[in-house]
Amino acid sequence: MSDIISPEELNLLIEQTYKVEKEFTELKNSYKHLQDTVEKVVEFLPNAIWILDANNNVFLQNSKAKDLKELFELLEFENDDYEINFNSSSYLIKSSLYKDKKMLSCTDITEQKRKENLATMGQMAAHLSHEIRNPIGSISLLSSTLKKRVKPENIPIVEEIQKSVYKIDRIIKATLMFSKGIKAKKSNVSWLKIRESLCMATGYYGYSKEISFVFPNDDFYINGDKDLLEMLFSNFVINAIDAIELDDEEEGIVEIIYEDNDDNYHIFKIYDSGIEIENKDELFQAFKSTKVKGNGLGLVLSQQIAQAHGGSVALLDEDKKGFIIKLAKN
Numbered sequence: 001m002s003d004i005i006s007p008e009e010l011n012l013l014i015e016q017t018y019k020v021e022k023e024f025t026e027l028k029n030s031y032k033h034l035q036d037t038v039e040k041v042v043e044f045l046p047n048a049i050w051i052l053d054a055n056n057n058v059f060l061q062n063s064k065a066k067d068l069k070e071l072f073e074l075l076e077f078e079n080d081d082y083e084i085n086f087n088s089s090s091y092l093i094k095s096s097l098y099k100d101k102k103m104l105s106c107t108d109i110t111e112q113k114r115k116e117n118l119a120t121m122g123q124m125a126a127h128l129s130h131e132i133r134n135p136i137g138s139i140s141l142l143s144s145t146l147k148k149r150v151k152p153e154n155i156p157i158v159e160e161i162q163k164s165v166y167k168i169d170r171i172i173k174a175t176l177m178f179s180k181g182i183k184a185k186k187s188n189v190s191w192l193k194i195r196e197s198l199c200m201a202t203g204y205y206g207y208s209k210e211i212s213f214v215f216p217n218d219d220f221y222i223n224g225d226k227d228l229l230e231m232l233f234s235n236f237v238i239n240a241i242d243a244i245e246l247d248d249e250e251e252g253i254v255e256i257i258y259e260d261n262d263d264n265y266h267i268f269k270i271y272d273s274g275i276e277i278e279n280k281d282e283l284f285q286a287f288k289s290t291k292v293k294g295n296g297l298g299l300v301l302s303q304q305i306a307q308a309h310g311g312s313v314a315l316l317d318e319d320k321k322g323f324i325i326k327l328a329k330n
Contacts, residue, residue: 048106059101068106075104083109133172140165163206174301182301184225184308192219197230198237207241214255222266222327224309232305235298236270236323243274264329265311271322283315
Protein backbone atom coordinates (compact mmCIF):
# COMPACT_ATOMS: atom_id res chain seq x y z
CA MET A 1 0.00 0.00 0.00
CA SER A 2 1.47 3.36 -1.01
CA ASP A 3 2.22 6.03 1.69
CA ILE A 4 1.96 8.79 -0.88
CA ILE A 5 -1.00 11.15 -0.28
CA SER A 6 -3.00 11.85 -3.34
CA PRO A 7 -3.86 15.43 -4.34
CA GLU A 8 -7.49 14.78 -3.42
CA GLU A 9 -6.53 13.58 0.06
CA LEU A 10 -4.18 16.56 0.51
CA ASN A 11 -6.91 18.99 -0.44
CA LEU A 12 -9.29 17.28 1.97
CA LEU A 13 -6.69 17.45 4.75
CA ILE A 14 -6.09 21.14 4.07
CA GLU A 15 -9.83 21.81 4.13
CA GLN A 16 -10.17 19.97 7.46
CA THR A 17 -7.24 21.95 8.88
CA TYR A 18 -8.83 25.24 7.84
CA LYS A 19 -12.13 24.07 9.29
CA VAL A 20 -10.54 23.10 12.62
CA GLU A 21 -8.65 26.41 12.72
CA LYS A 22 -11.85 28.33 12.00
CA GLU A 23 -13.76 26.46 14.72
CA PHE A 24 -10.87 27.04 17.15
CA THR A 25 -10.85 30.77 16.33
CA GLU A 26 -14.62 30.96 16.79
CA LEU A 27 -14.36 29.06 20.07
CA LYS A 28 -11.54 31.33 21.24
CA ASN A 29 -13.53 34.45 20.33
CA SER A 30 -16.61 33.02 22.03
CA TYR A 31 -14.59 32.34 25.19
CA LYS A 32 -13.10 35.84 25.11
CA HIS A 33 -16.57 37.32 24.66
CA LEU A 34 -17.84 35.23 27.59
CA GLN A 35 -14.88 36.30 29.71
CA ASP A 36 -15.45 39.97 28.85
CA THR A 37 -19.15 39.59 29.68
CA VAL A 38 -18.34 38.02 33.06
CA GLU A 39 -15.84 40.79 33.82
CA LYS A 40 -18.40 43.46 32.89
CA VAL A 41 -21.07 41.81 35.07
CA VAL A 42 -18.66 41.58 37.99
CA GLU A 43 -17.66 45.21 37.46
CA PHE A 44 -21.32 46.25 37.30
CA LEU A 45 -22.15 44.70 40.70
CA PRO A 46 -22.51 47.25 43.53
CA ASN A 47 -20.31 45.25 45.90
CA ALA A 48 -16.60 44.53 45.96
CA ILE A 49 -16.17 41.08 44.33
CA TRP A 50 -13.22 38.70 44.46
CA ILE A 51 -13.19 35.33 42.63
CA LEU A 52 -10.46 33.04 43.99
CA ASP A 53 -8.88 29.87 42.66
CA ALA A 54 -8.26 26.70 44.65
CA ASN A 55 -5.18 28.29 46.28
CA ASN A 56 -7.10 31.42 47.33
CA ASN A 57 -5.31 33.51 44.74
CA VAL A 58 -7.35 36.24 43.03
CA PHE A 59 -8.62 34.94 39.68
CA LEU A 60 -10.92 37.90 38.98
CA GLN A 61 -11.92 41.10 40.83
CA ASN A 62 -13.74 44.35 40.13
CA SER A 63 -12.49 47.91 40.68
CA LYS A 64 -14.32 48.17 44.02
CA ALA A 65 -12.37 45.14 45.24
CA LYS A 66 -9.11 46.70 44.04
CA ASP A 67 -9.87 49.79 46.15
CA LEU A 68 -10.17 47.51 49.20
CA LYS A 69 -6.86 45.74 48.69
CA GLU A 70 -5.85 46.20 52.34
CA LEU A 71 -9.20 44.83 53.52
CA PHE A 72 -8.71 41.70 51.39
CA GLU A 73 -5.62 40.87 53.45
CA LEU A 74 -7.84 40.68 56.57
CA LEU A 75 -10.51 38.35 55.17
CA GLU A 76 -11.13 34.95 56.72
CA PHE A 77 -11.47 32.52 53.81
CA GLU A 78 -12.74 29.66 55.99
CA ASN A 79 -15.78 31.64 57.21
CA ASP A 80 -18.93 32.01 55.11
CA ASP A 81 -20.85 35.07 56.34
CA TYR A 82 -19.51 37.60 58.84
CA GLU A 83 -19.00 41.32 59.52
CA ILE A 84 -15.67 43.10 59.66
CA ASN A 85 -14.68 46.65 60.66
CA PHE A 86 -12.07 48.45 58.58
CA ASN A 87 -11.06 52.14 58.48
CA SER A 88 -14.08 53.24 60.58
CA SER A 89 -16.49 51.40 58.25
CA SER A 90 -18.44 48.17 58.60
CA TYR A 91 -18.56 45.52 55.87
CA LEU A 92 -20.61 42.34 55.39
CA ILE A 93 -18.57 39.50 53.86
CA LYS A 94 -20.41 36.66 52.09
CA SER A 95 -18.90 33.75 50.19
CA SER A 96 -20.04 30.99 47.81
CA LEU A 97 -18.35 28.02 46.12
CA TYR A 98 -18.63 26.74 42.54
CA LYS A 99 -16.39 23.79 41.66
CA ASP A 100 -12.83 24.96 42.37
CA LYS A 101 -13.69 28.69 42.52
CA LYS A 102 -14.74 30.74 45.53
CA MET A 103 -16.54 34.08 45.23
CA LEU A 104 -16.33 36.68 48.01
CA SER A 105 -18.63 39.69 48.11
CA CYS A 106 -18.05 42.68 50.37
CA THR A 107 -20.93 45.09 51.11
CA ASP A 108 -20.50 48.41 52.91
CA ILE A 109 -23.12 48.36 55.71
CA THR A 110 -21.81 51.39 57.62
CA GLU A 111 -24.93 53.50 57.02
CA GLN A 112 -27.23 50.59 57.84
CA LYS A 113 -25.38 49.97 61.13
CA ARG A 114 -25.52 53.69 61.92
CA LYS A 115 -29.28 53.76 61.41
CA GLU A 116 -29.72 50.64 63.55
CA ASN A 117 -27.62 52.21 66.31
CA LEU A 118 -29.56 55.47 66.04
CA ALA A 119 -32.87 53.62 66.33
CA THR A 120 -31.63 51.75 69.41
CA MET A 121 -30.26 54.93 70.99
CA GLY A 122 -33.48 56.77 70.18
CA GLN A 123 -35.60 54.08 71.86
CA MET A 124 -33.39 54.05 74.94
CA ALA A 125 -33.34 57.84 75.15
CA ALA A 126 -37.12 58.06 74.75
CA HIS A 127 -37.63 55.49 77.51
CA LEU A 128 -35.28 57.36 79.87
CA SER A 129 -36.95 60.66 79.02
CA HIS A 130 -40.36 59.28 79.97
CA GLU A 131 -38.93 58.02 83.26
CA ILE A 132 -37.27 61.35 84.05
CA ARG A 133 -40.18 63.57 83.04
CA ASN A 134 -42.35 63.02 86.13
CA PRO A 135 -39.66 63.72 88.78
CA ILE A 136 -38.49 66.78 86.79
CA GLY A 137 -42.07 68.08 86.77
CA SER A 138 -42.24 67.64 90.54
CA ILE A 139 -38.92 69.44 91.05
CA SER A 140 -40.11 72.31 88.86
CA LEU A 141 -43.36 72.67 90.82
CA LEU A 142 -41.65 72.43 94.20
CA SER A 143 -38.96 74.95 93.24
CA SER A 144 -41.65 77.47 92.24
CA THR A 145 -43.32 76.99 95.64
CA LEU A 146 -39.99 77.18 97.43
CA LYS A 147 -39.06 80.44 95.72
CA LYS A 148 -42.07 82.14 97.34
CA ARG A 149 -41.10 80.95 100.83
CA VAL A 150 -37.32 81.22 101.13
CA LYS A 151 -35.42 84.22 102.43
CA PRO A 152 -34.58 86.81 99.75
CA GLU A 153 -30.86 86.00 99.94
CA ASN A 154 -31.63 82.36 99.02
CA ILE A 155 -33.74 83.14 95.94
CA PRO A 156 -30.70 83.01 93.55
CA ILE A 157 -30.09 79.40 94.69
CA VAL A 158 -33.68 78.44 93.83
CA GLU A 159 -33.37 80.22 90.49
CA GLU A 160 -30.27 78.18 89.68
CA ILE A 161 -32.29 75.04 90.41
CA GLN A 162 -35.00 76.26 88.06
CA LYS A 163 -32.48 76.99 85.31
CA SER A 164 -31.02 73.49 85.64
CA VAL A 165 -34.51 71.98 85.51
CA TYR A 166 -35.24 74.05 82.38
CA LYS A 167 -32.13 72.65 80.65
CA ILE A 168 -33.10 69.08 81.54
CA ASP A 169 -36.67 69.69 80.36
CA ARG A 170 -35.32 70.95 76.99
CA ILE A 171 -33.29 67.76 76.58
CA ILE A 172 -36.34 65.61 77.40
CA LYS A 173 -38.55 67.47 74.92
CA ALA A 174 -35.91 67.23 72.19
CA THR A 175 -35.39 63.51 72.78
CA LEU A 176 -39.10 62.70 72.72
CA MET A 177 -39.61 64.83 69.61
CA PHE A 178 -36.73 63.06 67.86
CA SER A 179 -38.13 59.62 68.73
CA LYS A 180 -41.68 60.47 67.60
CA GLY A 181 -40.78 62.49 64.51
CA ILE A 182 -41.64 66.05 63.47
CA LYS A 183 -45.26 66.83 62.58
CA ALA A 184 -46.07 70.49 61.98
CA LYS A 185 -49.54 71.85 62.80
CA LYS A 186 -49.46 75.11 60.88
CA SER A 187 -51.23 78.40 61.44
CA ASN A 188 -50.29 82.08 61.07
CA VAL A 189 -47.66 82.69 63.76
CA SER A 190 -46.59 86.16 64.81
CA TRP A 191 -42.81 86.71 64.89
CA LEU A 192 -43.18 88.90 67.99
CA LYS A 193 -44.70 85.90 69.82
CA ILE A 194 -41.67 83.82 68.87
CA ARG A 195 -39.39 86.72 69.90
CA GLU A 196 -41.10 86.88 73.30
CA SER A 197 -40.52 83.15 73.78
CA LEU A 198 -36.84 83.55 72.82
CA CYS A 199 -36.35 86.30 75.40
CA MET A 200 -37.92 84.07 78.08
CA ALA A 201 -35.73 81.15 77.02
CA THR A 202 -32.52 83.16 77.36
CA GLY A 203 -33.59 84.21 80.85
CA TYR A 204 -34.39 80.66 81.94
CA TYR A 205 -31.29 79.12 80.37
CA GLY A 206 -28.79 81.20 82.32
CA TYR A 207 -25.26 82.33 81.46
CA SER A 208 -22.35 83.98 83.23
CA LYS A 209 -21.17 86.56 80.67
CA GLU A 210 -22.55 89.87 79.45
CA ILE A 211 -24.41 88.81 76.31
CA SER A 212 -26.38 91.15 74.04
CA PHE A 213 -29.32 89.73 72.08
CA VAL A 214 -30.38 91.48 68.90
CA PHE A 215 -33.67 90.13 67.48
CA PRO A 216 -35.92 91.63 64.76
CA ASN A 217 -38.36 94.14 66.25
CA ASP A 218 -40.86 94.38 63.39
CA ASP A 219 -43.75 91.95 63.34
CA PHE A 220 -44.56 89.60 60.45
CA TYR A 221 -46.34 86.28 60.14
CA ILE A 222 -45.01 82.81 59.39
CA ASN A 223 -47.20 79.92 58.26
CA GLY A 224 -45.99 77.33 60.74
CA ASP A 225 -46.20 75.47 64.02
CA LYS A 226 -45.60 77.93 66.90
CA ASP A 227 -44.10 75.38 69.33
CA LEU A 228 -41.78 73.92 66.69
CA LEU A 229 -40.65 77.36 65.48
CA GLU A 230 -39.91 78.42 69.06
CA MET A 231 -37.75 75.32 69.49
CA LEU A 232 -36.04 75.93 66.13
CA PHE A 233 -34.90 79.45 67.02
CA SER A 234 -34.22 78.75 70.69
CA ASN A 235 -31.91 75.87 69.71
CA PHE A 236 -29.72 78.26 67.74
CA VAL A 237 -29.80 80.98 70.38
CA ILE A 238 -28.87 78.56 73.18
CA ASN A 239 -26.10 77.03 71.04
CA ALA A 240 -24.82 80.57 70.53
CA ILE A 241 -24.88 81.20 74.31
CA ASP A 242 -22.86 78.02 74.91
CA ALA A 243 -20.33 79.07 72.25
CA ILE A 244 -19.94 82.51 73.85
CA GLU A 245 -19.55 80.97 77.32
CA LEU A 246 -16.56 78.98 76.01
CA ASP A 247 -14.95 82.05 74.41
CA ASP A 248 -12.13 83.99 76.09
CA GLU A 249 -13.99 87.29 75.84
CA GLU A 250 -16.09 88.52 78.75
CA GLU A 251 -18.82 89.84 76.46
CA GLY A 252 -20.70 88.44 73.51
CA ILE A 253 -23.49 89.04 71.05
CA VAL A 254 -26.20 86.88 69.49
CA GLU A 255 -27.92 88.42 66.47
CA ILE A 256 -30.84 87.31 64.32
CA ILE A 257 -31.34 89.18 61.03
CA TYR A 258 -34.53 88.80 59.01
CA GLU A 259 -34.43 89.28 55.23
CA ASP A 260 -37.71 89.68 53.37
CA ASN A 261 -36.25 89.80 49.87
CA ASP A 262 -37.37 86.40 48.62
CA ASP A 263 -40.83 85.63 47.23
CA ASN A 264 -40.74 82.00 48.38
CA TYR A 265 -38.94 82.00 51.72
CA HIS A 266 -38.61 83.80 55.04
CA ILE A 267 -34.83 84.09 55.45
CA PHE A 268 -33.13 84.35 58.85
CA LYS A 269 -29.41 84.69 59.50
CA ILE A 270 -28.14 83.92 62.98
CA TYR A 271 -24.71 85.10 64.12
CA ASP A 272 -22.79 84.88 67.39
CA SER A 273 -19.37 85.96 68.65
CA GLY A 274 -18.55 82.64 70.33
CA ILE A 275 -15.93 80.01 69.52
CA GLU A 276 -15.65 78.50 66.06
CA ILE A 277 -17.56 75.30 65.23
CA GLU A 278 -15.45 72.14 65.26
CA ASN A 279 -16.21 68.94 63.31
CA LYS A 280 -18.51 70.68 60.81
CA ASP A 281 -19.08 67.35 59.04
CA GLU A 282 -20.95 66.11 62.14
CA LEU A 283 -23.19 69.17 62.54
CA PHE A 284 -26.43 67.51 61.49
CA GLN A 285 -25.78 63.96 62.77
CA ALA A 286 -27.93 62.74 65.67
CA PHE A 287 -26.22 62.14 69.03
CA LYS A 288 -22.99 63.74 67.76
CA SER A 289 -22.52 67.11 69.39
CA THR A 290 -19.94 69.68 68.26
CA LYS A 291 -20.14 71.24 71.75
CA VAL A 292 -18.45 70.21 74.97
CA LYS A 293 -21.92 69.93 76.47
CA GLY A 294 -24.86 68.84 74.40
CA ASN A 295 -26.89 65.79 73.43
CA GLY A 296 -26.35 66.13 69.68
CA LEU A 297 -30.05 66.58 68.84
CA GLY A 298 -30.49 70.37 68.68
CA LEU A 299 -29.28 70.95 65.13
CA VAL A 300 -30.78 67.70 63.85
CA LEU A 301 -34.21 68.72 65.16
CA SER A 302 -33.76 72.27 63.85
CA GLN A 303 -33.05 70.89 60.40
CA GLN A 304 -36.09 68.59 60.57
CA ILE A 305 -38.32 71.44 61.79
CA ALA A 306 -37.16 73.67 58.92
CA GLN A 307 -37.79 70.86 56.43
CA ALA A 308 -41.28 70.34 57.91
CA HIS A 309 -41.86 74.01 57.06
CA GLY A 310 -40.66 73.58 53.47
CA GLY A 311 -37.27 75.07 54.21
CA SER A 312 -33.72 74.29 55.22
CA VAL A 313 -30.86 75.03 57.62
CA ALA A 314 -27.24 75.50 56.57
CA LEU A 315 -23.95 77.04 57.63
CA LEU A 316 -23.34 80.54 56.34
CA ASP A 317 -20.45 80.92 53.92
CA GLU A 318 -19.45 84.34 55.25
CA ASP A 319 -16.71 85.94 57.32
CA LYS A 320 -19.02 86.02 60.32
CA LYS A 321 -19.85 82.68 61.96
CA GLY A 322 -23.49 81.72 61.69
CA PHE A 323 -26.38 79.83 60.13
CA ILE A 324 -29.03 80.61 57.55
CA ILE A 325 -32.62 79.38 58.07
CA LYS A 326 -35.17 79.32 55.27
CA LEU A 327 -38.89 78.80 55.91
CA ALA A 328 -41.44 78.56 53.09
CA LYS A 329 -43.90 81.44 52.91
CA ASN A 330 -46.75 79.28 51.60
